[in-house]
Amino acid sequence: MSYNQVTEADIERLEEILDSKRVTKRENINEDYSHDELAEVKVYPEVMVEPETTAEVSAIMKLASERNIPVTPRGTGTGLCGGAVAMEGGILLLTTAMDQVIEIDEENLMAKVQPGVILLSFAEQVNDLGFMYPPDPGEKSATLGGNVMTNAGGMKAVKYGVTRDYVQGLEIVLPNGEIIETGAKVVKNSTGYSIQDLMIGSEGTLGIITEITLKLIPLPQKQLTLLVPFDSLDEAIDTVPEIINAKIVPTGIEFMEKDVLIAATDYLGKEFPETSAPAYLLLTFDGNDKEELEKEYEVAAQVCLDNNAYDVYIANTDERQDIIWDTRGALLEALKAVSHLDECDVVVPRNLVAEFVKYTHQLEDKHGIKIRNFGHAGDGNLHVYTMKEDLDEQTWQEKNKAVMDDLYAKAREMRGLVSGEHGIAYAKKEYLHQDIGPLQVELMRGIKNTFDPNNILNPGKVV
Numbered sequence: 001m002s003y004n005q006v007t008e009a010d011i012e013r014l015e016e017i018l019d020s021k022r023v024t025k026r027e028n029i030n031e032d033y034s035h036d037e038l039a040e041v042k043v044y045p046e047v048m049v050e051p052e053t054t055a056e057v058s059a060i061m062k063l064a065s066e067r068n069i070p071v072t073p074r075g076t077g078t079g080l081c082g083g084a085v086a087m088e089g090g091i092l093l094l095t096t097a098m099d100q101v102i103e104i105d106e107e108n109l110m111a112k113v114q115p116g117v118i119l120l121s122f123a124e125q126v127n128d129l130g131f132m133y134p135p136d137p138g139e140k141s142a143t144l145g146g147n148v149m150t151n152a153g154g155m156k157a158v159k160y161g162v163t164r165d166y167v168q169g170l171e172i173v174l175p176n177g178e179i180i181e182t183g184a185k186v187v188k189n190s191t192g193y194s195i196q197d198l199m200i201g202s203e204g205t206l207g208i209i210t211e212i213t214l215k216l217i218p219l220p221q222k223q224l225t226l227l228v229p230f231d232s233l234d235e236a237i238d239t240v241p242e243i244i245n246a247k248i249v250p251t252g253i254e255f256m257e258k259d260v261l262i263a264a265t266d267y268l269g270k271e272f273p274e275t276s277a278p279a280y281l282l283l284t285f286d287g288n289d290k291e292e293l294e295k296e297y298e299v300a301a302q303v304c305l306d307n308n309a310y311d312v313y314i315a316n317t318d319e320r321q322d323i324i325w326d327t328r329g330a331l332l333e334a335l336k337a338v339s340h341l342d343e344c345d346v347v348v349p350r351n352l353v354a355e356f357v358k359y360t361h362q363l364e365d366k367h368g369i370k371i372r373n374f375g376h377a378g379d380g381n382l383h384v385y386t387m388k389e390d391l392d393e394q395t396w397q398e399k400n401k402a403v404m405d406d407l408y409a410k411a412r413e414m415r416g417l418v419s420g421e422h423g424i425a426y427a428k429k430e431y432l433h434q435d436i437g438p439l440q441v442e443l444m445r446g447i448k449n450t451f452d453p454n455n456i457l458n459p460g461k462v463v
């Protein structure tokens with residue numbers, strides 16, 4: 001696909017739509033905007049724009065469409081697969097100036113926001129009003145628009161589901177600049193094909209989201225965390241299906257290995273309550289009824305002890321829970337601080353998580369490369385990291401590719417899927433296409449073509 005380059009005349013038109021302060025030319029674009037948090041690709045856009053309103057986004061897309069210039073939407077760039085990287089140059093459209101919480105509708109338990117609102121500030125704002133917005137991905141500085149576009153999951157998915165479960169309505173600017181609205185502040189909806197569900201998780205390839213209506217729930221009054229040390233990661237992971245089988249519903253179940261944990265405590269400079277065991281499970285429970293909650297965590301604790309857990313530590317103060325979850329949230333950053341790495345976030349049936357993790361250990365020996373794991377054990381979503389350490393570039397590329405090929409093949413054999421929450425974007429296209437086969441790839445291309453016949457919106461991603 002060939003595109004037009006951004007000319008001085010285009011920049012003048014962009015400055016008329018916005019103002020010169022919100023249009024940044026190539027030579028002034030910070031290096032941060034040439035990549036995301038992990039994918040190996042690094043490409044500078046030709047110009048970066050920061051709209052504040054839907055009308056401005058629409059005018060930018062009309063110009064891009066008329067001039068055949070590619071546009072890449074971007075939130076805070078915390079994605080891990082290259083989705084927010086302007087692979088074909090053109091316009092990088094930052095949504096971070098669209099940062100208004102438009103409405104919190106307490107009667108309908110819904111909120112309307114612009115896409116650039118930061119997850120953490122939104123979650124805190126609704127908590128203060130006695131509500132909860134449950135999706136809880138590890139990176140709280142992401143935008144809500146980015147969360148919707150990647151269908152972000154996170155640490156409460158076992159009980160509360162993922163971002164898709166909370167999207168009630170969207171305002172979308174299409175690649176030609178037209179504006180549509182989907183959904184409404186309603187609880188039920190059987191109204192034709194769901195364009196909204198197509199948009200969620202489409203990684204900025206079908207339209208630009210300019211407003212989001214999100215469902216809220218009442219804030220549970222009590223929460224506690226169990227920190228459970230085990231003799232081995234296998235024992236820890238093998239316990240997870242038994243916890244699920246015990247007919248209790250923890251809010252989240254996470255696993256981590258000792259050296260990843262130590263890397264995180266070093267990175268944060270914080271004392272963790274216990275670091276002597278080779279592996280840990282973290283379980284959270286929340287609810288309003290103290291007795292009910294106690295019953296649930298006692299059942300879970302007993303299952304862990306029956307499966308050779310050293311002990312079960314209960315964190316029931318905010319301070320202790322914060323230390324544990326801050327450390328969990330820092331695992332990726334901590335690994336990144338010690339080595340260049342690549343990741344795989346396959347999702348497998350949750351009774352096969354233990355087998356998958358064991359397989360990653362076999363791959364360490366087979367390929368002679370360090371592999372580290374942590375992740376959302378309760379929903380079958382692994383985060384497997386290959387570590388470059390001091391391998392030379394060519395050896396790293398070869399070994400990493402061989403490990404990734406094996407990991408995705410194993411997930412396929414287990415009837416799992418390529419991505420649980422980080423998306424496909426650029427980095428995982430090859431594996432998506434292998435997984436779903438030519439018929440589904442063609443259906444996806446047909447959908448892309450219907451929304452974006454000239455392929456100007458986030459080209460090079462997903463299909």
Ligand SMILES: Cc1cc2nc3c(=O)[nH]c(=O)nc-3n(C[C@H](O)[C@H](O)[C@H](O)COP(=O)(O)OP(=O)(O)OC[C@H]3O[C@@H](n4cnc5c(N)ncnc54)[C@H](O)[C@@H]3O)c2cc1C
Binds near residue numbers: 072115147203
């Ligand atoms: C330390 C760390 C921990 C993480 N933990 C988790 C986790 O637990 N769960 C999880 O799901 N993810 C996790 N992530 C990944 C990342 O935070 C999510 O993918 C997040 O949803 C991205 O949001 P963003 O604002 O950074 O989007 P970006 O990275 O800027 O963009 C992501 C994609 O969305 C598109 N996009 C963004 N905004 C819009 C818009 N308004 N309209 C159209 N397209 C748009 C972009 O084009 C791109 O394809 C983690 C990342 C890091 C660095």
